[in-house]
Amino acid sequence: MAFESTQLRGIGGGWDVIASLAASDGSAGHPHLVRLSRNGAAQRDLADAVHAICAVHGRTTDLFDEATRHRSEAPGANGVVPVWIAIATDGFAAERAYLATLTAAAGPLPSTPGQAETDAALVAQRHAFDMLAHSDRAGCATGAAIALVIDWYAFRDAMDVAAARFGVTAPTMALPDEIEVATIVAALSDSSALQRAMAFGAQQVFAQHRGLWDLLEARASARDRH
DSSP states (O other), X not given: OOOOGGGGTTSOHHHHXXXXXXXXXXXXXXXXXXXXXXXTOOHHHHHHHHHHHHHHHOSSSOHHHHHHTTGGGOGGGTTHHHHHHHHHHHXXXXXXXXXXXXXXXXXXXXXXXXXXXXXXXXXHHHHHHHHHHTOOSTTHHHHHHHHHHHHHHHHHXXXXXXXXXXXXXXXXXXXXXXXXXXXXXXXXXXXXXXXXXXXXXXXXHHHHHHHHHHHHHHHHHHHHTO
């Protein structure tokens, strides 16, 4: 089920900004992802999406690992940031293992025109996430990690449909829920500079993910024409 970030508006601080970004720019409302999250989705489109998600987010190094190295970016959060990131890191490690199993079960990448261009676009996305993770701007990596958690709930809807199609048992997701995410953002909202940095990191992740779903939608359309 997609992350219902807008239900917790009113908490204040940086959360209302990130919730608004999630509602307007997050993956949950993308038409192609919505189609893939339904039981009638084409198997080749599901396989294509699984392979692409794995290409972007299946690596060992990710935003949570990097955000852990920037613990000092939130001195006013009384230690809650490292704990939250540790929980998210463990949860995403389990998601990565699920994604690897799902990718193997999906079989070969479906033949699609313009594969070289797709490969280049996915490399560019990985680079963009690396840049966000290694940003020296305090709060940016954490905001990006928060947005990844928010969007992952929408990703999971499509992944679980793919799992049912490919004979994989979907594990229970252990990522922080909306209350936990809203709480961490509120804990980090003791300065406008930190709020802006988190919002920037989150916005960039949402934009990258929208671009990914745009690409997958274009690939599905290209396959339909051939």
